[in-house]
Structures are given as C-alpha cells and as structure tokens.
Amino acid sequence: MLTTVQDLGRVGAQKYGVPESGAMDGLALRAANRLVGNADDAACLEMTLLGPELRFGAPVVLALTGADLGALVNGRPVARWQAVCVAAHTVLTCAGVRDGMRAYLAVHGGIDVTPVLGSRSTFTRSALGGFEGRALRAGDRIPVGAAPDPPRGPGRRLLRHAVPVYGHAHSLRVVMGPQDDAFTDEGIRTFLAETYTLSTQSDRIGCRLSGPRIAHRTGADIVSDGTTLGSVQVTGDGLPIVLMADRGTTGGYTKIATVTSVDVSRLAQASPGDRIRFVRIGLDEAQALLRGAHAWLDEIRQPGAEEADPAAIYDEDSGAALAAEGSLDLASALGARRAPSSRPART
Amino acid sequence: MLTPPRVLPAGDRALVVEYGATIDAQVNARVRGLAATLDATAPPGIIETVPTYRSLMVHYDPLRLAVSDLERILLAADAGLADEAVPARRTVEMPVVYGGEFGPDLADVAAHHGLSEDDVVAIHAATDYLIFMMGFMPGFPYLGGLSPRIATPRLSTPRAVVPAGSVGIAGHQTGIYPTDSPGGWRLIGRTPVRLFDTARTPPVLFEAGDYLRFIPVSARESAEIARRVASRAFAPVIRVESVHPS
Numbered sequence: 376m377l378t379t380v381q382d383l384g385r386v387g388a389q390k391y392g393v394p395e396s397g398a399m400d401g402l403a404l405r406a407a408n409r410l411v412g413n414a415d416d417a418a419c420l421e422m423t424l425l426g427p428e429l430r431f432g433a434p435v436v437l438a439l440t441g442a443d444l445g446a447l448v449n450g451r452p453v454a455r456w457q458a459v460c461v462a463a464h465t466v467l468t469c470a471g472v473r474d475g476m477r478a479y480l481a482v483h484g485g486i487d488v489t490p491v492l493g494s495r496s497t498f499t500r501s502a503l504g505g506f507e508g509r510a511l512r513a514g515d516r517i518p519v520g521a522a523p524d525p526p527r528g529p530g531r532r533l534l535r536h537a538v539p540v541y542g543h544a545h546s547l548r549v550v551m552g553p554q555d556d557a558f559t560d561e562g563i564r565t566f567l568a569e570t571y572t573l574s575t576q577s578d579r580i581g582c583r584l585s586g587p588r589i590a591h592r593t594g595a596d597i598v599s600d601g602t603t604l605g606s607v608q609v610t611g612d613g614l615p616i617v618l619m620a621d622r623g624t625t626g627g628y629t630k631i632a633t634v635t636s637v638d639v640s641r642l643a644q645a646s647p648g649d650r651i652r653f654v655r656i657g658l659d660e661a662q663a664l665l666r667g668a669h670a671w672l673d674e675i676r677q678p679g680a681e682e683a684d685p686a687a688i689y690d691e692d693s694g695a696a697l698a699a700e701g702s703l704d705l706a707s708a709l710g711a712r713r714a715p716s717s718r719p720a721r722t
Numbered sequence: 723m724l725t726p727p728r729v730l731p732a733g734d735r736a737l738v739v740e741y742g743a744t745i746d747a748q749v750n751a752r753v754r755g756l757a758a759t760l761d762a763t764a765p766p767g768i769i770e771t772v773p774t775y776r777s778l779m780v781h782y783d784p785l786r787l788a789v790s791d792l793e794r795i796l797l798a799a800d801a802g803l804a805d806e807a808v809p810a811r812r813t814v815e816m817p818v819v820y821g822g823e824f825g826p827d828l829a830d831v832a833a834h835h836g837l838s839e840d841d842v843v844a845i846h847a848a849t850d851y852l853i854f855m856m857g858f859m860p861g862f863p864y865l866g867g868l869s870p871r872i873a874t875p876r877l878s879t880p881r882a883v884v885p886a887g888s889v890g891i892a893g894h895q896t897g898i899y900p901t902d903s904p905g906g907w908r909l910i911g912r913t914p915v916r917l918f919d920t921a922r923t924p925p926v927l928f929e930a931g932d933y934l935r936f937i938p939v940s941a942r943e944s945a946e947i948a949r950r951v952a953s954r955a956f957a958p959v960i961r962v963e964s965v966h967p968s
Binding site: 386387388389390391392393394491492500501503550551552553597598599600601602603604605606623624625630633634635636658661662664665666669 | 918
C-alpha cells in the first residue's frame, strides 16, 4: 500500500531536473476535487491498491474517485464518485480492491501540506513535497485546508453512466513519435499488433511491460532529450516502459510513441498482469479525446435542491485533520452517516 | 552540426523542437536560445519548456493553444534567433576539496593515467565546464569539457550512498551529485555548496547554458563555507562576461 499526497503536478521546475510528479490518474483527481467543490489542482490522497485506514478529526465533505478499493465509512460501503459528508471521528477503511489500482480521496478544502516549488505533490525519491516528502504511515496527522466557502453540496456526483470501469484489458491509444523513426517497420508492427503484460516492477516512475521485443534500426541509445507523461520508451532489451508521473525529466532511450493523456489515466488504473495493447491514432484525434475528457468532467452536476443534504453533518471547521491509523480500534466507535442515495440528476 | 529544426509530436500535450542528434555546443546554444525567447515572450498556452543537449521539449495546453499555432510560434521564434544578442557568459565558481575522505577515488584516477593527484586536480580545475542541460535528479548538471587526460571509467560496483556535493568522473563526463544518492562515478572531491535547495528561488545555483569552474579549497576553507551555507549566508562567486561575436 502506498498513499501519498498528490495534486496535478509540479510545473516549471523540469528544466532544473525536478520531475513533474502529481496524480497518476489526473482525470480521477480532477473529478474528486470538482465533487467536493475544490479547484481542479487541489491536493488529494492517492491511495494505491490496499488503501489506508483514516480517521477524520473534524467533519468533512469528501469524495472518492478512481479505483474501487472497497472503501467503508464506519464499516458501511461508501458511494464513490460522489460528495459525501462524514462526521468527526468517522473512520474510513478499505476492504480490498475490486477494480483499478489507485483511488483518490478529496476533502473540501484540500490537503493542506506546504507547497514546494509550487506544488503539494510528493516526490518520494528526493523526499520532496507532500507530507514530509514521503508516503503516509500510521500515526500521521494530515492537515486539511480551511474551507472558506461552503461546499457546493453533498450529493454532488458524476452521472452513473460516466463512472469508469477499468477491468484488466486495456487498449491504450498512442500518438507515434518522437523517435518512431529509430525502429524497423517490423518493430512498429510488433508494437501495434502484440499484447503486452504489465509487470510487477511498475511504479510511479514507469509502467514496465513484458511481451514481444520491439526491433530498433540501429540501437536504443540516443543523446538524452526530454520526456513527457506517457512517453513509451523502448530500451536495449526491446521492451516498452511507459513513463509516468515521477519519471526523470530527461532520458537517453528511444521513445517510439506517447500514450494519449486520457489513456495515461487508464494505465494508472492497470494492475500487474493486466493485458495492454497499443492503438495508433492521430494527434487531432488524441486532442479531441482530451476535450472529451473535460466534457466528461463537466458531467459532475449538482443534484436537485430537494436531494441536497442540508449539510447538517458538515460543520465549518478550519484546521480539520485526518489521521492515518495503524489499528482498527476506532472503526466501530460511531454509527455511520451516509450520504443521500443517488438517483439520476436532471441535465 | 546545426540543422533546421524538426518539430516532432510528443503526445497530445508536448512538442519537441529538435536541432540535431549529437552533443554539440552550437546546437545546444540554439536550444537554449529558443527556450530563452519563449521564456521572455511567454506565449499563452505554453506550460513549460525543458532544454536538453539537442532539443527543446515544449509542454503546452492543447485546450488553450492549437498545435498548428504553437508550431508557428516555435518556428517564428527560431527564425528570430539569429538576431538575438549573444547573452552574457555566466561562470559559477564551485569550491571543491579534492582527495582524502572527500575524494576517495582521486588516487585511483591518478594511477589510471600515470599522473599525480595534484596533476588530476590541476587539470580538473583548469576548465570552464559548459552546463549542457539539467536532469537525472533535481539539480544535476550535465557538464561538457572534461579533459580526455583524466577521463576514467565508472566504478564496476556502484556505491550505495554517494554524499551530496560529491564531484565525480564517469567516462568523459564530470559532475556533482546534488543530493545523497547511489552512484558509480569516481569521486575525486566534494563541494560544501548546496546545489539544490527548495527554499531558494530558483532552487538551483546555475542553469543550462551557464559554465561551472571548480576552485580547489582546503578542508578548513570548505568547513567555513559549509557553516555559511548552513546559515544561508553563502552565495557562490559568479563571473559574468559579455561575449562579443567574433
């Protein structure tokens, strides 16, 4: 289990060798923030696979997006992709992953760690940003920002048809280049026709794939140049690595293609052993997909007024905190308070 | 060799402007010139640029800036480069204690070339090294200009921890480790200067395009500098010379 503080990433310091970092699934993070009424780039918790146990020190409005980790609030299932009010001392646990790899927890007001180089994202390798530059562990108290505006209302949610289901087979659309000319025609065919498997040696730096080897024309080494989120680097062994949020800013291996922004979010939800295929599309089409993803985010709607919880549970309290728990003793301390059940919103 | 720029797609949110495929000071200057022009004009929709040896990575927001417009901006900026004034040359002086506990591989480097330790130090400290780019880890400079007389292969077994500030040689490269990290470079010295500090703006003391000059100091002088670094009272000597095109 790896839980870190992430936002949309660190902008402007790549020229100093500082990786971008930020959410692996940026779309899920944006959605979580919109659900609770935060700015898109507010910091959230990125919770990987098992998820932590969290106790809320004050009432909060929260939203869970991304992977389905089987989250429970005081032992009862909690709605995903929806704003939910929880009372102080509520305990959030995760029963076990059902779909996807990384879940995002947004709280109204955002996770309020000190920004480093303009971002709250954690880059653990250099102990930079986030909560003390590291993954969260039991006993940590994580500050939540003061929430000057009331949340836009519990019950705010993504329309049900728009909630992603990840599964274990992923077609990733790619734009070819910048170094596709370093590969033989046969190598390009292999890349686009074969099925790859996500390796267990994948992390926030890169998703390593195993499968048929991709043939270079002359070699895998180039004079180092820049990388981007989703760069598909093919090293000397002919196997692709998709570079992710914590990748080095520069690299010395050929990059055959770049995974589209929307499908980087999809890959962030793939687990080791999942099947991966690459599908070539044009740049215009890739950018149309990105516009479509933003339209998808706009499907987060306020429910009708009669549905909105009067925020009775929510209580303005700056200096709220959540605490990562190493034990289960608080789990049954309080009765569950559920958010309003969802029904289709008017559009 | 300088070739006309190639603009290549790097996914749906970045373009690469590539000037060549080799390590070359003229190519690198062109890359940095383009980066400086874009920094100065700050066209809306460009998020950040990352200069490397031979190309500029341009990250942009396609929801705000159409790729065709960006290509036009990049090619126009490139076309204007010939008329740009040559920027002043900045040389940042890095005090280094060579040898002993600070440079445990200095003797091996000297032996490898049949030189004395003092010879290696004199050669290493006699050059202004061009910072071609930064990468690999936060604050790490890729330097050009190491004399072949002291180029030495990496260690066959990397060290688990190389202390921050260590100055090393790896093949035809020389560099400084900004933070503690594992590494296989031959360590010949160490600087007390903190290369990367997020409390500073910018967090680095030098950028791509600057030059580095290593200044040999004694362990006692280094300790004094370290004290000033710790109390944030240290600033490196930076020589600025205007360069006139020949």
